[in-house]
Amino acid sequence: MSLITRIVVLPVLVAVLIAPLTAAAQDRSQSRSMVASSQGVVASESVLASQVGARILEQGGNAIDAAIAVNAMMGLVAPMNDGIGGDLFAIVYEAKTGKLYGLNASGWAPKALTAEYLRGKGLTRMPQRGIDAATVPGAVKGWEALRTRFGKLSFAQILAPSIRYAEQGFPVGEVVSVYWKDSEDVLRADPATAKTFLPGGTLPKSGDVFRNPELAWTYRQIAAQGAQAFYTGNVAAKLLASSKAHGGTMTAADLSEYEPEWVTPLSTTYHGWTVYELPPNGQGIAALEMLNIMERFPLAKMGHNSVAALHHMIEAKKLAYADMQRYDGDPRFVKIPLAGLQSKSYAAQRAALIDARKATCTIPAGEPDGTDNGTTYLSVVDREGNMISFIQSNYSTVGFGAGLAVADAGFVWHNRGGGFSLDANSPNLIAGRKRPLHTIIPAFMEKDEIKIAFGIMGGWNQAQAHAQFVSNIVDFGMNIQGALDMPRFSKETFPGCDVNFESRISQAVRDSLAAMGHQIVMRGDFSSTRMGAGQAVMRNFTTRVNFGASDPRKDGSAIAELLSLPLTPVRR
Template structure:
């Protein structure tokens, strides 16, 4: 026997050693899902890595750019915005492209059947503009319609009688006409490509889709559109929506009127009638977006801007006022208390409860019953509320309110200094769960934001806009742009906005770190405060002793995006296109980067990222 053969024979006799040893590995190599384990990430028991510099638990660096940047909740939407910016479009063009893309690739959160709000910093005018494009109630919506005709005691949370007139497409049109350099044909092309060619299903999106299977199955058109083979598409699979591509192509060819007066409008009305609703052609044809004056307050020398009612942005401003005025009166400083201290969180939660009580007491469409904003947003009013904060004990809610929501928020910026803060929503996941046949989009269920209490300012009325949760924010200092930012997630939004402002201004966090840290999410509906599991372990026991009802949470508190502008006074200002960018896109105006640096961040709780160059 040769030495080689003898060696092999001997190895075969040694336990655990041989030529054909099994190599089982994982049942889910490369994280591949299976029917038994649809998300193999749940099996990962490894500890997370730390960073070598800065905040050690920060998930990634800020994205820095000078020519253009976008931060969205889906990589494909960020890519769509970058595609438009690379083609010479401005921040508004990129924002509409991102909105359309998100409605395609994240259809549970947003789409053409939803609502849209935006704040735009115009580099040409050196000022802020705010657009409100939330839907209004059909003309036949009255309290009697719901209580007598439908026999219900509240506006439904799903179905055709939860759907108001969509505002998204009108919002796209208004933004492009006032500030855009491109038209629908260019900016809707990325979304139309995704819809026709198909797009992969990301992790967070997949979880939301699965959670909506049963409710989508109730509407045949929704089941046909969103549940291939009777269920949500699998993680990493490719989903196509040729009907949505058809809708986008129609808007590319015929503009806004295709949606509000043309074949799409006809299909919406027909679907409404067949489902037992009362949306009319006139409800759609007469709908218009509105340019409105933003609200603002000063916080430690920075001006924080929000959209006016019926959005809930004023609650964020009131919360900041309360904290700025009352914290020192109570003998504390938020920065000194710090986010590892229970009293820090106690003060934030108590300020939130007071601000949201006013929100749910007064918020309504200002054309019908304007809230007393001059009083609510004054520092004097904030001072009157200080006595209602017990520094040692939780105080019961004054006014309760519903906190639901499913939304996208994103920001864009360009080489000329234009910046956009935009929020777009279906409200609940897949909105009303009513899909328009042949056109591949759902109607939002924003009508459920109304009340049937005739003594409340938010009572349902014809052509009235309901209480709406989506908000976009902007920060300026001395009249100059600082940051576009926002945080999606229903009732989470104003309290999250305030926390980001405090994180960055009081605690000195950067644009990415502010979203990588834990935040609280208090429900005005049941007075329960959700804390990220790590924060719960750190401060939960003490907060419970102080009287707070707490819930341990994972990945809660919505999703944030933000873009900050860091100007460099040594650099020349950008050259603005002479023709507002509507002519040939070349020359020095398209070659010089912005006079500074954009710093962008994106929430790891979502699927997206920031990108720029």
């Protein structure tokens, strides 16, 4: 071989050898890489909110401080989804003790908001809008409980970024602008609501700068006085005035006597991983039962999003949700067979009802032993390894919760009371000082030195989305970003064979499932409305490296805390 030939051929051979490696590295199905850092990581559905959380970490705060700061920002930048007029739940992993703690900061119905009261107004079903759909907001008491027990910074420090952005303004995001537009008629129906969220009578559009000085005022009250401002102070006065103006039943005692509850997370195992959810009144028990049923089948061998895997997961969802609807509620008012619903033996009984050849459209609740859409999810891990899985909600995204702003306070009432029932046989029959069945659930999973705080929002989608996320990681070996990205199904209803599919699930798979009796409703490639959207952070406690992931179905991002960097050039 001549010198010239060698010169020509060698680069070609190198290119041929490298090309497959390069293609394999770049030809992947997830939307982006995980964020990896030896410092803290914040994941939320707003880049701006995640940046604020990262800055709180840089200023000496921990994961809990950052989570509260992010939530406050989300109440500003996505006011239809969440805010201090709503409730929250959280799971906290404390690094120094290695213990998990659960917080239920869901509010109760006013004492006078009873089934008799509503039936006396001629209602036969729970209202989904208006003041009678509002329960006591638990979020601010939840903030205080978290900060008091685990936080390092003051409320003044934590809320400072949100106060500044509320006063100076921020550009409205693309996804948020769509929700805003969908709610326009509801916002215009109430003068106080229109004043706050349709400034100058104009609907904020993507890229428009929106300011909320009323919310800045409210946050300043909390910064100065803590939760007392919201439940007995100046903000409480505005809440009570708003309730009275709309004919509501809320009293000063309903607000001042409310307290959140520290709870012990429930758990199950799934192929060697331990998965944690909070106990009722949330739907987390359905995620655990669904995973127990799924574990009875070889999903990994069936293949990801194959006909067999999807069929068995959808049927598992129906079984678990039938039980949730039958038994779940406020455990202070109803007896819930938690041990039975969590048990592997009960899951085996329920799994035996699945017909591998066809969909079942009517699935009754079982009898376990002991029988008697607007949300934000965020997660944070700090450099010490403290982690928080945090979810907070106004309930209905379209309509801004109850559709009523608290006049001159910058936030809306949630409509979580819509989760109650007027059916006398329901475990969720409304009663004074009772908490409704909640859709919002944080989650946590661990195996050996790997711990993951995760959640996926979206109404009744959440438990089934949690189960799919866990399966993506455990059965199919995905990382947390890939597990969020993958196309999902979501069955919003409890009975029936209807099920939502993202269009990225192949036509051949959809046709085979339809032939089995599944009534498929097609959605877009990335459907945040039907499939929800999630965030996740992960820590490897051996390497002390943190990871973050953010769902492409929303506008958010995982952002890492920066090391303290010199502001002047380093001399050589």
